[in-house]
Amino acid sequence: xxxxxxxxxxxxxxxxxxxxxxxxxxxxxxxxxxxYAFSARKPK
Amino acid sequence: xxxxxxxxxxxxxxxVKAKYRAVAVDPHGSYHFxxxxxxxxxxxxxxxxVAALPDRAVxxxxxxxxxFSLESLKPGERVVDLGSGGGFxxxxxxxxxxxxxxxxxxxxxxxxxxxxxxxxxxxxxxxxEFRQGVIEELPxxxxxxxxxxxxxxxxxxxxxxxxxxxxxRVLKPGxxxxxxxxxxxxxxxxxxxxxxDLWTD
Numbered sequence: 001x002x003x004x005x006x007x008x009x010x011x012x013x014x015x016x017x018x019x020x021x022x023x024x025x026x027x028x029x030x031x032x033x034x035x036y037a038f039s040a041r042k043p044k
Numbered sequence: 045x046x047x048x049x050x051x052x053x054x055x056x057x058x059x060v061k062a063k064y065r066a067v068a069v070d071p072h073g074s075y076h077f078x079x080x081x082x083x084x085x086x087x088x089x090x091x092x093x094v095a096a097l098p099d100r101a102v103x104x105x106x107x108x109x110x111x112f113s114l115e116s117l118k119p120g121e122r123v124v125d126l127g128s129g130g131g132f133x134x135x136x137x138x139x140x141x142x143x144x145x146x147x148x149x150x151x152x153x154x155x156x157x158x159x160x161x162x163x164x165x166x167x168x169x170x171x172x173e174f175r176q177g178v179i180e181e182l183p184x185x186x187x188x189x190x191x192x193x194x195x196x197x198x199x200x201x202x203x204x205x206x207x208x209x210x211x212x213r214v215l216k217p218g219x220x221x222x223x224x225x226x227x228x229x230x231x232x233x234x235x236x237x238x239x240x241d242l243w244t245d
Contacts, residue, residue, distance in 0.1 A: 005208035007221060011114055016087055018108045018226065024076030032229030035087065035109035035196070037222070044218040 104130030109224025127197030131160030
């Protein structure tokens with residue numbers, strides 16, 4: 001969706017176990033939900 | 045939904061407001077996510093930077109990743125934080141951009157704005173400002189931001205294309221978007237996507 005929106009140089013970082021040990025852990029595991037860092041650039 | 049969105053954006057917004065109003069008022073309450081310093085440590089924030097912040101600046105932090113992990117901000121940059129919450133990422137950004145830079149945090153929840161503004165005042169920060177607004181209609185001038193950051197907020201918006209269009213509008217040419225958010229490895233059933241409660245729980 002980032003590229004469809006016009007962004008370039010899209011990067012994605014490694015997954016973070018955002019919900020591990022929290023109340024939402026079981027639901028996160030069910031759908032393999034992790035946190036990620038993203039970066040992208042608006043073209044010049 | 046008639047506009048092709050899985051849920052009513054305004055109804056979802058009210059659910060999100062209620063959830064994060066509770067976090068602002070009681071950051072140590074029981075939620076489906078971690079909060080505060082323990083969460084910042086889990087997500088790999090610089091421990092010395094976090095340790096230097098007062099509790100009020102950190103305890104309502106409820107992000108899902110680290111938007112500074114792929115690239116740091118540069119001194120003097122103009123930064124906009126979408127869904128700034130208690131202000132933790134704005135304060136982290138303020139340290140990276142220095143006194144010549146500026147951070148504007150946008151949040152729709154009065155209680156979070158009260159919290160972040162108070163924390164900024166306590167720290168004496170002059171390069172951070174908080175404005176009330178929604179991220180689909182940013183109260184930010186066209187082409188004014190070097191960097192847009194966000195953390196765990198875009199996933200809570202039904203109309204993500206509109207959010208990305210707004211980000212594109214406020215960024216300068218060549219400007220960066222650095223955000224953290226959740227993504228699922230397994231497909232979520234269509235029925236669950238239409239259940240507004242599941243967006244915030």
